[in-house]
Structure formats: structure tokens, C-alpha cells
Amino acid sequence: MVKPNVNLSTPTMPPVGDVQPKADGVRQMFAAISGRYDLLNRVLSMGVDQTWRNQAAREVLALSPKRVLDVATGTADFALALKKMAPDLEVIGCDFVPEMLEVGRHKAKAQQLDVLLEEKDALALDYPDASFDALSCAFGFRNFADYHQGLLEFYRVLRPGGRMVILEFPPPQENLFGSAFRLYFEQVLPRVGRFISGSEYAYTYLPQSVLAFPEPQKLIKMMEDVGFKSRYHLLSGGIAAIHIGVKPFEIKSSEIKPSEIKSSEINPSGAKL
Ligand SMILES: C[S@@+](CC[C@H](N)C(=O)[O-])C[C@H]1O[C@@H](n2cnc3c(N)ncnc32)[C@H](O)[C@@H]1O
DSSP: OOOOOSOTTOOOOOOOSSSOSOHHHHHHHHHHHTTTHHHHHHHHHTTHHHHHHHHHHHHHHTTOOSEEEEETOTTSHHHHHHHHHOTTSEEEEEESOHHHHHHHHHHHHHTTOOOEEEEOOGGGOOSOTTOEEEEEEESOGGGOSOHHHHHHHHHHHEEEEEEEEEEEOOOOOSSHHHHHHHHIIIIIHHHHHHHHHOOSSHHHHHHHHHHTSOOHHHHHHHHHHHTOEEEEEEEGGGTEEEEEEEOOSSOOGGGOOGGGSOGGGBOTTSOBO
């Protein structure tokens, strides 16, 4: 197990929600829990988290991509699930917390799975435009400091026709099951999480960030605003949700750079026809 190099008793919880200055806090928090992150996932979800990842991975693979980017890959569970399901697939996972990636590299080596894990900020990916056939982001998107900027980057690095899959926890639904889940999420999970992880706030941040996260319909609207054709479906009675966006083949006029406009498309006054 890789030892975290960050003080576990760091007292400040990152802010939750969209457009928040949370990157440093999020980095510090995941660095601190990296060694226990997988164990916590299994215990707190009673093992269901891997089933959700597998369901989302099947959506990523639906159009037989050749090259996939798993953003906010953390300890690489999603990237490894993709590689297991499609051994010929080129899988690149990226995350901005080196401690999480290090755990992922150990797992990849132990499982003899060839995935490339790189340190990158999801809000400023330095991959070329249109360089991936598909892109996934499992339980990472909620932690971004700016959701719109994240979606813009996802859209940019996907090729036209490419598919993006976001697996996230939507806010619990307003029904009996949602209320029961909320009780577990807000009362039980933070205590178990604190006990196992040693972090005072990481598993308080989790439910609070979920409560502050947009409803699926709102996230779909944000995806469509960026240009994706989008849909979603709920998993396990609404505890998790898979959001699927496809980058259309036709390019929006606002995406055409002046350098790409041929002289025959420019009228004598210089305006685009
Ligand atoms: C809850 S973990 C999810 C990890 C993994 N995808 C999984 O399914 O278990 C969230 C991850 O998002 C990463 N993350 C959050 N914001 C990020 C950003 N702006 N750029 C890259 N990674 C980010 C964190 O470092 C953390 O590893």
C-alpha cells in the first residue's frame, strides 16, 4: 500500500459545488486518503461501485473505440476495468493527484494490465484536439472547480462522433428510497469513512458535494450547451447515474477557427459568408 505524504489531520474541507476555488483542497484530500481509497469504496458501497463502473465501461466501449482517456482516473479502477474488457484498447488515465496515480500503477502492474497513467489537470488537458475516440470520468467530475471548463476540455479532446461517459452520484431523489439513502449517506458514511480513512472531513465532503451537484437533467443541459448530444440513466434506484454525451460530426460555426476558413468562403469585405 502506498503511504500518503500529506498530513491526515488537515482541517480544511474543500468547498463543494460549481465554480469554486477547490483544486488545492481536493488535491490535498485525495492525496491524504489515496492508500485507503479503494478499501473505502468497497466498504461504503458494499461492493456495488465496481458494478457501476462496469456498466459505465460498457457504455464507453459501445462504439468500439481504439483510444480512450479516463479523466480523474484516481487509483485507476475505471481505466483497469476498460482494459480488462477490451485488451486491445489503448487506455490513458489522468489525474492531478500523483499519490492516487501511484496506487493505480501498482494495481496495473499487479494485474499485468498495460494502461498509461499521467499527471494532468482535467481543466487544462494538454492533449491535442480530437485525439480520443471516447472519454470517461467516474466520480471525478463533481470535484472539478469549474464544470463548464471540464466539459469544454472533454469536448475538445474527443474526435467528432466520439463518446463521453460521466459516472456520478446525483443528489438523492425526493422519495422514500432517496430519504433512506440520504440518512445513510449523511449519518453513517461520514463516520465509517472517518474511522477507516483517518481523514476528518473527506467523507463529510463526499455527501455534501453530492448534495451540491446538479440534478441529471441540469448536467445534461450543461453538456448540450457545450455541444454534446446527451442522455442519462439512473443506476441502483438513483444512487448513481451514467451521463452519455456524443460529440456530433457536424461542427458548430463558433468552433471554426479563422485560419480554417478558406479564402473562397470570405467575401471581399472580409466577413464570413
Ligand atoms: C472520487 S475520485 C474518483 C477516482 C476514480 N475515477 C474512481 O472511479 O474511483 C476523484 C478523483 O478526481 C480527481 N480530480 C479532481 N479534480 C481533478 C482535476 N481538476 N484534474 C484531475 N483530476 C481531478 C481526484 O484527484 C481524484 O483522484
